[in-house]
Amino acid sequence: MKAIDYCRALFEEHIEPAVRDSLPEVLPHLSAGVIGSGSQVLGFDDERSQDHGWGIASCKFLLPPELVVSLGSSLQKVVTEAVPESFMDLSSREHLGDNPICVTSIDAFFEEHFYGAHPPGTVPDWASADASRLHYARSGSIIHDPSGALSNRVQEFRDSYYPEDVWRWKVASSLWLVWHYGDYNSFGRLSHRGDGVGLLIGQGHCVAHSMELIVLLNREFPVYWKWLHQQYRRLPKWMDETYSFFQQLDSTSDIRTRGLAIRDLCEQLRQVICEAGLVPDSSWRNYMASKDIAAQIEDEEVRQLIRDEEPRFFCW
Structure with missing residues (x-):
């Protein structure tokens, strides 16, 4: 069982219906996916990977900055409550542990995890960029992205390489x-x-x-x-x-x-x-x-x- 398959099924069966019922205005602007770092982002995860940062904990929920301010806390609450105790024979809530559901903006997420909202733009920045983080930035799987905002950002990194x-x-x-x-x-x-x-x-x-x-x-x-x-x-x-x-x-x-x-x-x-x-x-x-x-x-x-x-x- 890969985290992306697990998260996609969990999103479709539990999270999306809950958001549609409680915050329908969010869905057209919401981007969700298994992105960031870790084996699950690369598709290399296995049963051993499930002991930390796996499952719903690896799924990020991203909104435009103004909606993070106005609806971020509400979305986090709805998503957290939508996660069942168990799903597909796994203890889905245990995967959260002490980590709250991540709700932030695309720019803020990429800044935090990849040291830049966009790929490096200068020769010195390319020369000093962390190669592993650049690889992670162009990896992962997108579950929900009707606006295309997250897809476009990931593609921007995939289209960029060292001078x-x-x-x-x-x-x-x-x-x-x-x-x-x-x-x-x-x-x-x-x-x-x-x-x-x-x-x-x-x-x-x-x-x-x-x-x-x-x-x-x-x-x-x-x-x-x-x-x-x-x-x-x-x-x-x-x-x-x-x-x-x-x-x-x-x-x-x-x-x-x-x-x-x-x-x-x-x-x-x-x-x-x-x-x-x-x-x-x-x-x-x-x-x-x-x-x-x-x-x-x-x-x-x-x-x-x-x-x-x-x-x-x-x-x-």
């Missing part, structure tokens, strides 16, 4: 970290020294940054680490070419085998960035070609940010 040179910087950063934790240290040093615990630390970083890289190459925003693997598994490009290396790391404790899997993963990633058009061929390049890609950046504002924040890539 090209900010994206190249993000890709270069991920590649440098793959090189540092993977090719250079995990394979080149820790596995040869027989340091299994050190290798465990390094390979975890290498795996995470490799998946982040593939997400970026698919022009998506990498999500919070716990759900990064699930996001990666659903990507249309380069997942099939790289997943076997992660499976090898998952299936063995042998230090040498793990080191070789990381080496082979890095070799495959060289091929991937070539296929992505970032380098002319898959030849070995120092730092996993991260500095070669950073050198392609032409935007002066991005170059200045790199000089201030990640000077190892500053080459102009």
Whole structure:
């Protein structure tokens, strides 16, 4: 049972009829959906997810600002009272816990959860934006939105992405970290020294940054680490070419085998960035070609940010 299916059924069978009876003037302006953060917003929730922030607690009720002021409290009361003790064999009211039904405006909700009512508008804002929050902002499922206001806001985030040179910087950063934790240290040093615990630390970083890289190459925003693997598994490009290396790391404790899997993963990633058009061929390049890609950046504002924040890539 996914939270979105549960909330949709609960809304249609209990909440919408109650609002229609008590506050019919609200319905044309109401937007409701499973949005924000958490596994349920991504569609990754399972039975284990139901112990917190699940069910009706994950459904947000949004109104124009003036209606939040005049009718927000009344709507919150109607919705809360409409939630039955149990629904679809689950204790629906328990999901609320100490969290009241969320009634706010679209702008206020996006400001609180995503640090901006709209996508970033400047190069510095894009460069500093939290990638996971940007991914959540374009995720979720809408249950009720006759005005289209919430749908339009989510679509605005789905239609927005990093400026090209900010994206190249993000890709270069991920590649440098793959090189540092993977090719250079995990394979080149820790596995040869027989340091299994050190290798465990390094390979975890290498795996995470490799998946982040593939997400970026698919022009998506990498999500919070716990759900990064699930996001990666659903990507249309380069997942099939790289997943076997992660499976090898998952299936063995042998230090040498793990080191070789990381080496082979890095070799495959060289091929991937070539296929992505970032380098002319898959030849070995120092730092996993991260500095070669950073050198392609032409935007002066991005170059200045790199000089201030990640000077190892500053080459102009």
